[in-house]
Amino acid sequence: MTPEEFYAQYMPYAQSVSQSTGLDPRLVLAQSALETGYGKSAPNMNFFGIKSHGRAGGNTLQTSEFEGGKMVGQPASFRGYDGPAQSFQDYANFIMSNPRYEGVRSAQGLDDQIAEMAKSGYATDPEYGAKLASIASRFDPSSPPIIGADAMRAIGRQPQGILATEDARGRSGRDRPTLLRARHIQGHGGHTCGGICRLG
Numbered sequence: 001m002t003p004e005e006f007y008a009q010y011m012p013y014a015q016s017v018s019q020s021t022g023l024d025p026r027l028v029l030a031q032s033a034l035e036t037g038y039g040k041s042a043p044n045m046n047f048f049g050i051k052s053h054g055r056a057g058g059n060t061l062q063t064s065e066f067e068g069g070k071m072v073g074q075p076a077s078f079r080g081y082d083g084p085a086q087s088f089q090d091y092a093n094f095i096m097s098n099p100r101y102e103g104v105r106s107a108q109g110l111d112d113q114i115a116e117m118a119k120s121g122y123a124t125d126p127e128y129g130a131k132l133a134s135i136a137s138r139f140d141p142s143s144p145p146i147i148g149a150d151a152m153r154a155i156g157r158q159p160q161g162i163l164a165t166e167d168a169r170g171r172s173g174r175d176r177p178t179l180l181r182a183r184h185i186q187g188h189g190g191h192t193c194g195g196i197c198r199l200g
Contacts, residue, residue, distance in 0.1 A: 013088040024110040030136040044080030047087040052077035
């Protein structure tokens, strides 16, 4: 899954978390992207690497923690979920109920929230905050949804502009069709707006 695909699929969940916690959805999405490698690895639908912390039904997995100046592997028990919606909702509950994240909850703006998250101990990686900031900078929650060539055809529309060019390349076998800056189609009438997503 590309970062663009990850954004398109999981931003609605991040925005739901934002509404209940006050966290910037870009921070939520950045944490999920970092913890799962943009959705490549989410064992038992755990999108935030939340450990069991005594909760029954956990799954023991191998993880890496920063100790003594280096990353070391060790087993740990992690929560499991039925799907991404449940995982994102539990993340919201986890942030809201844990005093450790009081600074994150009270911080204003993306940069301050990232700084507080880095200090909170959510992860032991000393570069965690910098990594979150780098990933979060790719996402713009105010942008319209991204529509790829396959999705355009599915709703009875032909890819246009640069998207059509990329689609032709993919169909010829040179490249896989990618999610690019596409015109957003609103409603069933097929009206197109001029907005494009700012990703990357």
